[in-house]
Amino acid sequence: MLYFLHMQLSFHGAVEEVTGSCFLVETSKAKILVDAGMKQGERICVTRSLDPFGFDVTKLDAVLVTHAHFDHTGRLPELIKLGYKGPIYMTAPTKALADIILEDSLKIMKENAERCGDPVPYSPEDKQMAISLIRGIGYHTEFEAAPGIKAMFHDAGHILGSSFVSLDIEERVMENGKPMRIIFSGDIGNEHIPILPETEPIHSADVVVCESTYGTTIHEPAAMRKIMLAEFAQKVLKRGGTLIIPAFSIERTQELLYEFDTLLLEKKIPSVPIYLDSPMAIRATAVYRHFQQYLHFDHPVMGADNDFFSFPSLRETMSTEESKLINADRRPKIIIAGNGMMTGGRVLHHLKRHVSDPLSGVLVVGYQAKGTLGRRILDREKTVRIYGEEYPVRAEVLAIEAFSAHGDKEKLLRWLHPEEGKVSKIFLVHGENPVKASFAEYLQKSLSAEIIIPQLAQSFEL
Ligand SMILES: [Zn+2]
Numbered sequence: 085m086l087y088f089l090h091m092q093l094s095f096h097g098a099v100e101e102v103t104g105s106c107f108l109v110e111t112s113k114a115k116i117l118v119d120a121g122m123k124q125g126e127r128i129c130v131t132r133s134l135d136p137f138g139f140d141v142t143k144l145d146a147v148l149v150t151h152a153h154f155d156h157t158g159r160l161p162e163l164i165k166l167g168y169k170g171p172i173y174m175t176a177p178t179k180a181l182a183d184i185i186l187e188d189s190l191k192i193m194k195e196n197a198e199r200c201g202d203p204v205p206y207s208p209e210d211k212q213m214a215i216s217l218i219r220g221i222g223y224h225t226e227f228e229a230a231p232g233i234k235a236m237f238h239d240a241g242h243i244l245g246s247s248f249v250s251l252d253i254e255e256r257v258m259e260n261g262k263p264m265r266i267i268f269s270g271d272i273g274n275e276h277i278p279i280l281p282e283t284e285p286i287h288s289a290d291v292v293v294c295e296s297t298y299g300t301t302i303h304e305p306a307a308m309r310k311i312m313l314a315e316f317a318q319k320v321l322k323r324g325g326t327l328i329i330p331a332f333s334i335e336r337t338q339e340l341l342y343e344f345d346t347l348l349l350e351k352k353i354p355s356v357p358i359y360l361d362s363p364m365a366i367r368a369t370a371v372y373r374h375f376q377q378y379l380h381f382d383h384p385v386m387g388a389d390n391d392f393f394s395f396p397s398l399r400e401t402m403s404t405e406e407s408k409l410i411n412a413d414r415r416p417k418i419i420i421a422g423n424g425m426m427t428g429g430r431v432l433h434h435l436k437r438h439v440s441d442p443l444s445g446v447l448v449v450g451y452q453a454k455g456t457l458g459r460r461i462l463d464r465e466k467t468v469r470i471y472g473e474e475y476p477v478r479a480e481v482l483a484i485e486a487f488s489a490h491g492d493k494e495k496l497l498r499w500l501h502p503e504e505g506k507v508s509k510i511f512l513v514h515g516e517n518p519v520k521a522s523f524a525e526y527l528q529k530s531l532s533a534e535i536i537i538p539q540l541a542q543s544f545e546l
Contacts, residue, residue: 090256091264093291094543096138097121098513104155105514107268107293108139111255114230115139117147118249118268118293122158122189138541142167145230149174150270151246152181152334154189160214161186161206169217173229175237176220177245177375181334181368186211188333188364192428223247234263241273241283242489243335244372244379248272250289256546258290264546266291271514272491272499276306279342279372279392281380283491286502291546292533294500296515297490299523309486310343314352316447316482321354321416325443325479330431330458332424332450333365335489338372340420340449341393346383348395359410361401361430362422369393369400411437424450426458435461436470444479449487493526500531507533509546 090111097106097119104121141163149172150156160172160182174182190211196202221227221237229235232254237247248269256264267289273280286292320327331337337360347353360366372379373393385392401407407430410419421431438444439461452458460468461481467474491499500507510533512520517537524535538544 091253091266091546092543093266093293093511093546094139094541095511095513095538096541098155098295099538099540099542104158105150105270106137106159107513109233109251109253109266111232111253113232113255114145115143116230116233116235116251117141117144117163118251119150119156119270120147120159120163121153121155123155137162137166142169144168144170146170147172148229148235148249148268149178149182150249150268151240151243152178152185153243153271154185156270157182157185158189159205161210164210164213164217165206172214172218173221173227173235174218175223175245175247175378177371177378178247179215179218179220180371180375181243181245182218183215184364184367184371185334186214238284239281240270241277241280242271243273244280244338244375246270246273248284248286264290266546267293269294269499271295271297271489272496274303274306274486274488274491275495276382277339277489278306278310278382279339279379283495283499286499286507288502288504289507291509291511292500292507293511293513294496295490296496296512296520296523298488298492299496299512299515299519299526301492302494303488303492304484304486306486309484310347312482312484312486313340313343313447314347316445316484317347317353317418320443320445320480321356321418323443324416325441325445326416326434326438327418327445327447328431328434328438328479329418329420329447329449330424330426331360331362331365331420331422333362333422334368336424336449336487337362337365337420338369338393339487341369341398342381344398344418345392345395348397354416355397356415356417357397357399357413358395358418358420359399359401360420361407361410361434362420363402364422365420366400366402407433410434424458425452425456426461427456432457432470436473436475438479439468439470440476440478442478442480446479446481448481448483451488493523496523497527497530500527500533507531509533510535511544512537 105119
């Protein structure tokens with residue numbers, strides 16, 4: 085009976101590897117969805133998130149989105165297609181980045197549809213309507229997301245505009261007389277990212293739905309990334325090679341540009357052409373420039389251009405023609421090109437040209453899923469297949485894990501200690517199953533909270 089329902093939380097995604105973030109909060113007065121993500125998978129021709137949502141989307145009062153990544157926003161247009169017409173709340177930079185991401189995924193889905201017959205889950209009109217329903221909300225601005233539910237975004241320090249969101253459920257009063265506070269972590273950023281503010285602490289919370297991507301990992305210290313980047317770039321360039329950096333368009337690319345800007349000014353790497361060969365990354369960098377007040381740089385702006393993301397040797401190649409011209413440049417150079425896991429995009433053309441060249445290098449700065457070309461190169465397989473042809477891997481390959489966009493297990497544990505009071509329940513999501521189990525054990529050693537690993541479509545009365 086509805087009368088007894090104080091608050092129910094159900095998990096409609098991010099509990100298995102194949103699904104994106106999607107959580108439903110219900111009270112007797114309101115229904116709110118937090119995130120509507122699609123899994124970014126290694127399988128190019130299978131869109132697994134086409135399963136039904138598991139609830140009636142037309143009954144939702146509001147949708148809140150933690151950050152722009154596809155596994156948190158990818159299904160927003162589908163909500164529209166299924167009849168949702170309510171507000172979608174997120175920070176203003178998240179809106180700008182989500183627009184870029186959804187546009188790009190629409191393009192990829194269309195290509196997949198032509199190649200493998202996958203259904204396209206939404207139309208350009210659905211995407212446009214989703215964007216038009218978005219209301220930009222600043223950090224620390226309390227708003228009534230739905231009757232009886234007050235919400236607030238807090239900086240998660242993961243990418244530009246990223247947030248964790250707190251919901252105060254007025255109907256569910258705790259022993260201290262305050263409404264139950266539930267927090268959705270979204271993705272929690274790594275420590276000391278040189279262009280982002282640190283993750284905010286939790287002020288207080290009764291329940292936390294927490295990501296666990298790196299629940300078994302301790303990252304190398306952040307200070308190492310710049311040193312490793314400079315050393316590897318120097319080594320490859322000095323011997324006359326080309327350094328290829330497969331780019332994740334949002335956040336990682338801007339961090340790389342920022343590091344190169346600094347390294348060039350400090351004369352720690354030679355001034356060679358640095359190509360940014362990804363239209364999506366070029367667009368995202370413009371958004372980063374526009375929302376600079378949301379960023380936090382670890383040193384004041386240097387250089388005559390007054391820009392953290394450019395330098396005289398930067399070449400942004402937007403068009404295919406400009407991209408092709410890179411081949412004519414025989415000098416030592418750096419090419420940052422999409423996509424990050426090397427499953428498609430312009431980086432493939434550059435890899436064809438350089439992966440068998442022992443003078444050249446491939447720098448991996450992000451997670452490489454099993455089965456991707458990126459993983460094969462990272463595992464130093466003898467040969468790899470690109471566009472149907474075999475190429476021996478002779479280029480030097482280096483991975484720098486400190487570029488990870490997620491906090492490690494120590495960071496997450498610290499974050500789960502609120503400034504006031506204690507968390508009584510923690511739900512672990514967004515991680516591979518063995519990782520979640522081991523992370524739960526790790527947390528249980530120092531936290532008194534009940535730790536739960538929810539299953540898909542499972543509901544909890546809180
Ligand atoms: Zn993310």
